[in-house]
Structure formats: C-alpha cells, structure tokens
Amino acid sequence: MAETVTSTPEETEALASELARRLATGDVVTISGELGAGKTTFVRGACAALGVRERVTSPTYTIGHRYHGDGVEVSHLDLYRFQGVSAAEWGDLEPYFEQAIAFVEWPEAGEGVLPAPRFRVRLRHAGRDRAVAIDEC
Numbered sequence: 001m002a003e004t005v006t007s008t009p010e011e012t013e014a015l016a017s018e019l020a021r022r023l024a025t026g027d028v029v030t031i032s033g034e035l036g037a038g039k040t041t042f043v044r045g046a047c048a049a050l051g052v053r054e055r056v057t058s059p060t061y062t063i064g065h066r067y068h069g070d071g072v073e074v075s076h077l078d079l080y081r082f083q084g085v086s087a088a089e090w091g092d093l094e095p096y097f098e099q100a101i102a103f104v105e106w107p108e109a110g111e112g113v114l115p116a117p118r119f120r121v122r123l124r125h126a127g128r129d130r131a132v133a134i135d136e137c
C-alpha cells in the first residue's frame with residue numbers, strides 16, 4: 001500500500017479530488033483513521049471536485065448528509081457512534097447508498113453490512129503531517 005504524505009489540509013483535499021475523478025454513481029469509498037486524521041477534510045476535497053457547493057461538515061451527530069454535486073449525488077456517512085449495524089439501522093443507512101457516490105467515515109462498524117467499497121482510504125498522523133493510503137478494492 002503506497003502512502004502519500006501531505007503537510008496541509010489542501011494537499012489532502014487535492015489527493016481526494018484526484019480520486020473523485022475516478023468515481024461514478026454507486027461507488028462506495030471508506031475513509032479510516034483516528035480522530036483528526038483528516039477524514040472529513042478528504043471528503044471535503046472529493047466533494048468539491050464533484051461539484052458540491054454545500055458546506056461539507058462532519059455528520060457525527062446525524063447519520064449522514066446528502067449533497068448535490070455536478071450531475072451526481074454524494075452521500076457522506078459517519079459511523080463513529082455505531083457498534084455494528086442492525087437491520088433497523090441498515091434501513092436508515094441504505095438510502096444513502098442509492099443513486100449516489102457514498103463516502104463512509106469510521107466504516108469499521110459497518111463491515112459485512114455496507115456495500116463493498118470500490119476504494120479504501122486510510123489516513124494516519126505522521127508527526128505533524130498525514131500519511132494517506134488509497135487502495136482500489
């Protein structure tokens with residue numbers, strides 16, 4: 001897994017915008033990494049490249065956000081508060097995966113329940129920088 005080191009949020013956003021160009025409706029991208037690693041920053045960069053003009057913020061206190069991009073719908077989920085995903089919870093989550101590109105922060109709780117991702121992004125602190133790994137699944 002090749003890692004790219006970024007020194008600023010803008011560099012992380014630029015990596016995300018490169019990935020965004022390869023995405024299409026129905027694709028799922030999981031974004032892993034501890035608090036403050038830059039997951040939401042990454043999603044923000046991808047959303048900007050997809051033409052989303054709404055403000056992209058962490059959906060930690062809601063299940064998710066649905067944004068409107070340039071000819072594409074974009075979902076942004078955060079499973080931080082989940083410990084596994086029950087059938088009832090999946091009922092709430094499923095619509096976010098329909099007719100959209102979906103970004104999922106803290107995907108670990110949804111393993112085996114969420115649709116298979118097309119890309120896995122992992123972010124980690126590397127001193128004051130961040131190391132970003134993007135894997136196609």
Ligand SMILES: Nc1ncnc2c1ncn2[C@@H]1O[C@H](COP(=O)(O)OP(=O)(O)O)[C@@H](O)[C@H]1O
Nearest residue numbers: 006007008009012035036037038039040041130
């Ligand atoms: N290279 C970098 N990439 C991404 N974020 C960075 C970087 N350097 C510093 N930061 C800062 O780290 C924080 C990351 O926050 P956020 O994207 O919300 O993380 P997470 O969603 O993983 O909790 C922001 O305050 C951002 O400005």
Ligand SMILES: [Mg+2]
Nearest residue numbers: 039040058105
């Ligand atoms: Mg976040």
